[in-house]
Structure formats: structure tokens, C-alpha cells
Amino acid sequence: MLKSFVLPLLLLCTTALCAQGRCQRGNCYDGQGILRFADGALYTGNFKAGQFDGEGTLTYPDGSVYSGNFRGQRQSGYGKLKDANGNLYDGMWRDGRRHGRGKVVYASGGEIIGTWVEDQLQGEVAFTFANRDYYVGNMDHNAMDGYGIMEFANGDVYRGEWSNNQRNGSGKMIYADGTVYEGQWENGAPKVDWAALGFVGNTASLLSCDQGCPDGNSRFTYADGTTFLGETRNGYPDGKGTVLFPNGNSYHGRFHNHRPNGLGIMQYADGQIEGGIWKDGQLFRRMYSASGQPATEATAAYDPEVKVWAVVVGAAYYQHMQTLRYTDDDAYQFYAFLKSIEGGALSDDQVKVLIDENATHDNILAAMRDTYRKADENDVILFYFSGHGLPGSFLPVDYDGESRALAHEDVHEVLQNSRSRHKVVIADACHSGSLVARGVGANREALSGYYSALTNAKASTALMMSSRGEEISLEDGGLRSGVFSHYLIRGMKGEADANHDRMVSIQELFNFVHREVRGYTGNVQTPTLTGNYDEQMPISVMRAR
Template sequence: MRGLKEGRGRFYYANGNSLEGEWLAGEYVGNDLEFAAQVGCISGNCTNGKGVYVFPDRKGKYVGYFVDGLPHGEGVVVYRNGDRYEGQLLGGKLTGKGTYFYYDGKQTDGYWNNGSYEGQQKPNAAKYTYEAVHRPALGAHDAKVWAVIVGIAQYNHMPVLRYTDDDAYRMYAFFKSPEGGALADEHIRILIDEEATKTKIKAAMEEVFSQAGANDLVILYFSGHGLRGSFLPIDYDGYNNKFYHEEINAILKASPAKFKLCIADACHSGSLLAMRDGAIENILADYYESLAQAAPSTALIMSSKSEETSLESNSLRQGVFSHFLIRGLKGEGDANRDGVIALQELFDYIRSNVRSYTGMRQSPLITGSYDINMPIAVVRQ
């Protein structure tokens, strides 16, 4: 499966030792006897991390990512009857993009919601159901987070991109998580492909960002094509409907929010530089408390310099920039291990890893008048 060890076999090490048993998505998950004898988490971190889990009825295994003890993110489910699902899960349910392989060789590709097949057309993100996350009560002076997420792959007048829409869904899932602020539905908008017209992106930004209070953080994430001085919405026709950076900057400037962050995974995003002007409740409380203590900020993080191309990776199945952005947000960017991922920490992590991964062909940039300690995410302890 995609060059990964899959099924039963024996692996030989360079020192002559060997390991016999079953592999799933490249991970060793034991042998048949272990499968029959063990249930629950048999390898890794099945609470908040990556692990291998055998269902209590011993009728299947899951290998992938977990949040709050439930399969959540990219993973593989193998059932005892030989069926297999590879793709995205949310809250333990097949939700998102995935492929279901039947034991007889047939397969079903497309999008799933709450365990049900939705079809090959990508549904509106609002159809996806997320388990509610309890948020601590916020006082009048506490900070809130507001976000607009845009991902465009299926361009009509530009080359089709492979992973920009999936990157946007991953960012949306992050901001719905405790580490990302557990944003309520009214605090976040996601626009994918045909929904991401210039008019709709602009309207979403104006609507969401205008609601922000004086202590709040507003975030725009854009993943798609860009030309010098602009992002390209889905309705860009080769000339009309460019979303100019000056327009984006004006909307950010008009927001009453104390903190403003634009994250762009797009070619020529670097031309934005021309605009220089423990418990879930405790996790969230720490995040918003840290946010309230930071100095006023406006920051722009760009995936590449203006003359560079923002790269996608077949092996990562993501844009390189967005891959390390999400990894950094999920905890790897916490350089000083204080449990809060600050803006400068996040950028330093992204820049170092993107430059290394691309052989210096892509160099993310940051600019603006910003507090380097502005908190962007928290790490679950």
C-alpha cells in the first residue's frame, strides 16, 4: 500500500535479526496470537498522538492519530472480514476524505460524514459534525479567536492543485480542537473550492473579523494559487477577480481585534511584504490568558519568498509549508517547552523545517508589527 509494509510478513534487520507478524500502514501491529489476545491500545499513544488500537470485540484494528482517546485525523481501519478504510476520521467516525476497500476487491472513494458515505463530490464543511468541546466561561476582558480558512484546488484557469483543499480541512480541524481554541461555529468559516469566490471570501472575512473584540485574535489562512500582489479565488478567470493583498490588509486593519494574523500557503505570497504598515478547560484557559497578555500585533506568515514556488509533496500528501505549520501548531513548535506556542517559535520551526525539507528551495517569511510572544496555540500536557 503506497510503498508501506502491509499485511503479514517477516522484516529482516541489517544485523540479521528479524520480526514476524502483521503490518498496517507501515506500522508493526503484532501477530495473529497477539491480535487474538490483546485489545485496546497495543502500541503508541492512543490518547493524544499516534497509536495502534484493537477494538474491544477483536473485530478490527485502527492505526492512526487520536484526540481525547478517539480516532481523529488520518488513519487506517482494518476489519476482521478483510475490509479496510484509509482516510480521515473525526471523533471516532469515518468523516472526511477516504477510501473504503472491500474484501472482494471493490472500493468506494469519496467523502464520508459520521460513518456514512456522502459521495465523490466534496460536501460543504458545515455538514461535517464535530463533537462539542466544553469551553471555559470567558469574561468581558478575555480574548477570543476568529478565523477564516480558505483552500482552493480545482481551479478552472490555473493548474489544479493536489492538497490545498485537504490542508484547509486540517487547519479547520485544528482550530476546532482545544489546542487551537476550540472555536465555536460562529467564530470560524471555511471556504473550499467552488465556495471560495472573491465575493464570498471577502464577505466571510468582513463578517467574522468585524465581530472581534478589542482583545481578540483574527486569523486568515489561505491555501491556493497566488500571483504577485494577490491571492487567486476560484473564480479567477485569468484577469478578473484577483484578491489583492491591499484589500486583505484593509479588512484586517478595519477589524477591532488586538491581534491579526495572515497565513498564506501560495506562490508569490512573499509579495505581501510590500504591505508593511492539562484538562481541556485548563488548556483553553491558558491559551486565552496568554493571548490577553501579549502586546498588540499584526503578523503575516508567508510560505515562500515572492520569487519562489510553494511546493507540494507526494510523500507528505500536503503542501510542505502547511505540513510543518500544522505540526508546529500541534506541539513541535514549542521550542521552550512552556506549553504555549508563540508566534516567533512557530515561525522559526516552520522556516527551519521547510528550508531543510525543500533543500533551501522554499524559504517562509514573516513580517509585520507583532509581539514575538503572541500565543497561537497551546500544547496538551
Template sequence: MKGLFSLFLLVCLPLFPLKSECVKGNCRIGSGTYQFNNGSTYKGQFYKGVPHGKGVMNMKNGDRYEGAFSRGQKHGEGKYYFRSGNKYIGQFKKDKIEGKGRMDYSNKDVYKGSWSDNKPHGKGRIEFASGKSVEGLWRNGKLVRKWKTENNNSVLNSSIKRTYKDCNKNYCHNESGKFTYRDGSYYIGDFTDGNAQGKGTCYYANGDIYEGGWKNHGPNGRGIITFTSGRKYSAIWKNGKPVEQVYDDGKQSLASNSRYRKAADGKVDMYAIVIGISAYDHMPALKYTDDDAYQLYAFLKSPEGGALPDNHITLLVDEIATRQNIRTSMQNVFGKADQDDVVIMYYSGHGLQGRFLPIDFDGYNNSLSHREIYDLLDQSAAKHKVLIADACYAGSLESEKGTFYSSLENFYNKIDESDGGTAIMMSSRAQEKSLEYSGLRQGVFSHFLLRGMKGEADTNSDEIVSIAELFRYIYNGVRRYTDKRQSPTIAGNYDKNMPLAMIR
């Protein structure tokens, strides 16, 4: 089993070296054969000059991929033949083995199950050439919980031994049953009026197990979650989130020192911190929060978003978005602002009542309180302060050259002309969850935030998107898209005409 996970660096090879040529067909839009100067070849469908559709890639190192491509990357169903003799058949996503699949190893071992980031992750089964097999839960390529072995057919949870009524196909009422979710997670427990509701157990695709009250497809009431690491977290849950007070480390707020205030220098500058966290270890993983952060970062670097230079914007995504890194970035970035300037903080990730959860939140420690963030905003010398939060319970924050440069100058002049203040724009009310939708491939709030800042919110056609215009656009869009299940809010003492974006 030792050699099981030592081969995946071969999967993600660059598709396009600096020099290469189309040797046959149409390699722009159509079908053709592309020869790379490193010896690799691709034969198949193209769109806008990159592999897109069905195709075959023969790597210089002897590996071979047959299957679906999307925008130049292996994406969808495919087969990957390694020069070592290993063969993978299954799903790919953004050039990585991701989803359901089977790996046949050259030593005759076979793994079948879930994958993530080129490694077994989730439910899976390894069948050894010796005839033995192990079934269980995997985490980053490691077996963290056994369910079955050849010599021991015992199962950790006796409920799995039973055969339950399939409540995906049948109507279940006042009885026990099983409901399987699209990501592979499944719930076993009580059902009422066709809905999973009452006491039960949810086996998450990532290996976590929750036992306790269940409602609206999430933990509700008293329950305990056991993470793949072995750590347990007990809480009172509501709508899928823990709502009891979590551990507070009692550390002093960053903003307690007034030395961060700076005098005006007569020039308007904008500073921003953009945070996106999806790959939590001790909370259910989120799908699009990191992508939301990257997209907002790219917009703020663009002319329409203010053309922020590198030393005016900090991006913290996933593993670098620790509590300490967020605190340090807040201190460094907000500390640069003077009384003419604008500071913007964007956070997309998990939230609890009264706090955000950095990547190193372990169920008890390393949360980041709203009070701490608000204190720092309050202490900052910046004329305009904007906090944008796309998180569950965010509402609890309430307790061309000439054309380009002339437009950009107008944008900053508008900022200078407006009155100062602090605006806190939140993705949902205090008691609501913030929603993600696969159809958008974004959080709903962040989707409309970006669309609005790119110009759709400019209702008076003055080529400037004010904070009032932006909020109205987001509010109407989110409420409409979620059928009124999510209601963005805004609070603070701010000038409603404060510009947040411009239109070229």
C-alpha cells in the first residue's frame, strides 16, 4: 500500500509550451493535431486555440490521456495511462483527478472510490493483489477510517448493516430511510412527510460523520460531528451551522492602538484585503468561495475597480488565510491609509454568530470576531471604510490610455467629493445562510456583487457605481435568485454616493 500514492505529480503537465505548432487540421476551432516542441502531441477537438471537447494527449514522458477537455484542461470523464503501468479511469476536474474513479496499479492493486486533488479522498475501497481488501474513508490519500476488511466484516456504525428504504426514489413518512446527495454524502435516519427530518446520521463525502438532529438537509438541534482527523465537535445547530458560543482566545483587538491613524496627504488611495476560504479541515468544505475571492481581486486590479497596485491589495486564499495572517494583513494594509483614503475588506467563507472562521479554525480555536474587525475599521484613519462579507450569519456584523486615465481620475475625484463613513455590506441577515449555486459556480451574493461592480448596478448611467446603487442591485438580484431565502443587508454611517467602481 506504500506505493499507492506516489505517482500523481505526473498528471498535471503544462499543455502549451512557448513554441509549438498545428501539424494537421484546424487547431483554432475544429479538429486537428497539435505538436509541442517538447515532444508531446494532442489530437482532438479545439475551441479558441485550446483543447476543448474529446481528445487524446500523448505526453513526452510516455503518459497518455484519452477523454474530455475543457478550456485546455482535462475536465470530465477520461482515462489516464501512466508510463509506470498504472491506469486511471474516471472523472477529472481542472486538470486533476477529481470525483469518482478507479485506479489499477501496476502491482495489481485496485482502488475504487472518491478522489480529490489527485488523491483518494472520501469513500473508497482498495483491493490488494493478495486478495485482501479494505473499505473505508480516505483523506488526502490516507485511510483514516476502516469500515471493512477481508477478515473483519464489522462496520463502525451498525446502522450501515441494515438495508434502508431509498428515499430518493420513494416517499418516506414517519419511518427510517436513506437519502443520498449529489456529492456522494448520504443521510440515514428519520423521515417526515418525505423529508429527512429528526434524528439521524450523515456520512459526508469527505469522510466526516455527523450524528444528531437533522432538518432542511443539514444539522439542526443537538448533534456531534466527528472529523476525519478524529476530533469531535458537539454543538447546538441551526440550519446546518453551529450556533453556540465558540472558544474565544481573549486576545486584544488589533485596533486598540491609535497609532494606525495617519494625516491626510491630499491624495486619494484605495487599499483592499480580499479573503476566500473553501478547503476547511474542521468545517464542511465550500465550493466557490476561493474563486469568488480571485475574481474580486482581479476586478480591483483592473481599471474599473481602481487599478490597485500590488502594494495596495492583499489576497489571502485557503491555506494562507490563517487567523494570524488575516490579523497581520489587516494591520499592515489598514495602517497605510490616511484621512483621504478608502479601505475595503472582503471575506468569503464560513461564519458563525459574531465571527468569521479562518482556515485554521479547529472547532474551538482561531475564530475571528466581528468585534475585532469592526474595531480596526473604526480605528483606521481612512475616510471611507467598506466591509463586504459573504458568509452565513454575516448579518450579525450589524450588532485605452487617455480614456483610461481620465476615467480613473474621475473615479477618485468622486471618492474625494463624497462624505466619509463606514459601510458594512452583508450577504444575509443574522439568522440566514448564505447560499452557493452550481449553476452560477459562485456564491449568490458574490455573483451579483461582481456583476454590479462591473457596471450593471449603474442605474443613473453616470459611469460610476455608488455603494447605494450597488447594494440595491445586489439586494434585488439575490432575493430574486434565491426566491427570497437570502436577504443582503447594509449598515453603518456612510455616504450613499460613495463610489466603488467605474465604467470605461
């Protein structure tokens, strides 16, 4: 974005070097004269002790011209330099470098007014770009850095923080149509949680607008079958919500005048995803795009009941890597836990388990997509992986050393394409932490409380990993398990219930696992918990006694 004004190579000659030039006229030692060099450079001006000193003009071999003050053979004080391309610097110099207030006028039409320190822009500047964008704000080492305002030629205006010529930090963008986005920016793009733009909550609790509805969250159904779930005003959709279209498209974001208007994301039936600023149903400013899986008829309808949908993977027997001893057992134990009262008593259609030869790259992705597409906004999706890992990837059993790795980005994409309210990833694999380096009778009452707590928890993505990105994850013959998975299941069965409310929250579970794993491994292995998650989100419930 930012051009740099590069000076031609300065002719910094010593007295000895000057002697190689030829004095064509005047006094080239103490006085005024004209000195020509063998390479074609020409100096006209004042000399002192054989050096350029005082007013003078230096013409470079390439045609660049400096006119101004010299001291000790170098530009110092006020001067102008016009390079061979027609770019002009007009301002202060010190020791042959731009230093102090100055102005650059580019031949292409751009202009900078600011302060240079040792030939680099520092502090407040006014920068007009050749395309007529206009920046006023702070610069550091020739880069926009700190607070600044950019008035774009298309009418958009950004006010906020910058870093290395990109919008980074808190900022506000006022688009040309008056739409405003205010929030965090990263690497020049809005840092938006696209998964949280639509309606978040229990859809079963929404009032139907068939007979009219008050202001607040409601369900509104149009004559063509389009359904809006979210904020209504004066009996009509107006605000944040989720829109389900009859053609399979779904929209999540701001809705006004019966159309997408404002910040939102559209998931098309063919799997394409577009996010940004919408205007009267059309994408006005694209800020995000991705490709997901095409929608299918089996996609879940809205269901008031909270359900958990899980994919459990255990990979021990690799063809091209060392066999692991307990990862398949860990996966079976985790699967058994999910089938128990403590784990939510999941039915067979809610959990898919892939062990060893079934834990291939394609099978894992297919199981995730097939299972998670059944989830609606009220539900929880969970992915558990136990096996080998590399930085940035989980390794299925068909990993051959070069291909078939399960990239963390692929896992993230499947999770993001789900409509579920809560997303949980638990991985017991080496380098798993790099996923986050750019988440009957009395027992019926216990289960009811568990699912009720899930309903009340805020939307979450929690990523619990067995180790930091640079660490390995350990197995132990005494435990006959991976150390992380051993304490994970113990914690979920109740040992992590620190407040004794007969439920284990995600934060309680992590605190327990982190403490026990660090203690058992002598601080060699450090579990991590990251993501945008509700600390009170329940992970398990205690069986009634």
C-alpha cells in the first residue's frame, strides 16, 4: 500500500576522492567552483577545505538533481532532491539523509507531508495516494503504525489502529453507503466471528409471528416459506437473526426491510460462503469467502431439544509411523463415556467412532460432515482425536509421510460450517496445540439439568489440546493410556467437579486436566484450552447415587 521514496545513491566522496574530479571553473578548494567527476556527476557551488560546504547543486549520473545545503560533503539543512523518475523531496536533511520536516511529491500523483528521522518517516503524516486515498495519522519506520484515519477514494472511511501498513487492532469502518463496522481488525481485515452473527439461543422459545409478535426475538415465516429467527420490531424482522430460505441458502447477520442489510454471512446451498456488508439483499463489500459442503436434504430442522453430536477417532496402527499403544483404547473409553449417563447418554446415531483401519483421512472428514450436519443451533458438536500429530495436522492411519494428513484448517472448516451453538475439539496428539497457533429416574433429572445448562450457556468454541504446539503428548504403561486422555476421562467422570454442583464445566475440566498432567509428567506436557468459549459450558454430569 505504501510506496517508499528511495533516494538515488548519494555521492559521498572524501577529499581524496574529490581530487579525482576535475575542477572546471572557479575555486574548488575554498570558494565557489564547478567540479566534474569521471562518472558524469557534476557539482556546482561552495567549497571549504576541498569539500562541498554551503549552497550547491549536485547532478547525479542518472539525472537526479539535489539543490540545497551541504556540510562536510553531505546534504545537511534545507534542500530539494528530484530523482530521475520525477519524484521530488523538499525538506530538511542531515548527514546525507532526510531528517526533519519535509514533503514528497510523487510523479504518479501521490504526496506525503511529514517528519523524517534518519531517512524514515516517523510520527504524524498526511499521505495522499496516487489513487486519491488519503491517510492522516501516525507512521513508524516508513509504515502506517498506531492511530490513523484513511479516507478511501470510494467513499469508505476507516478510523482506528494500524500496524505495518495494515488495519490492526480496534477500528471503525464507515462504508460509503453509511453502513458501519466497528470492532477488531487483523492483517487488514475485520476480525469477525462469522459463526456468531446469526441468532444464538433456543429456537423453541421463540414466539411465532403468525398472529403478530412483540419486539424482541421471534420466529417470522414468509408466504414463500422463508423463515426468519431473531430480532423483530413492529411485528417484522429487523436486526440480528438467521434466515432460512426455501432453496437451501441460509443467512446469518443483520436483516432489515425483509432483506440482508449490514454485516452478515450467506451460506449457499452449493456450499459457497460469502460474508461482508450487505445492502438490500446484495453483497456490497465482500470481507470473507470460503467453500463448504453442499447442503443436503438431511440437514437438521429446528428442534427445541439440545443434542450432542460426536465423532471419536483413535489411530494406533500406522503403516508409515511408529505404532501407538493406547490411542485406540483411549478412543473406545471416550466413546463409552459418551454413551454413559455422565457423558450425556448419546444414542448410536449421535456418535460416530472410527478406530485404526477405519480412521482414514477421508473417513474422518466424511464422518464429521455427515454427523455435524444433523445439528441445529441448539446442539453441541464434539470432535475427539487420539493419535499421532504434526504441527498443523492430525495424522490419520493412512498418512504416508507426505500426504493424507488431516490439516487443522480442514477440521476448522467443518466446524465452522455447522449450525451448532457449541463446538468442542479435544485432541490427544503431539503438536495438537498448533491448532490454535491465524473450539432414568434420578439420572433423568441429572441429564435434564445437563442439557438445560447447555441451553443456558453462551455460544462457544472450545479447543482443549493435550500439549502445546512444540510439545509431545505422552503415553504411560502404568496408566495404560495416554496421560492426557486418562485424566480427561477421570475429570469428566466427576473428579473435576470443583464446586460440587454435580456437573463438570469446560473450565473445571481443563483446570483438573492441566494440573494432573503437568504434575504427572513433571511439567513436560502442558494441556491448553483456547477459543471463544463459555467457562460454564457443561461437559459432563454426575450419575445420581
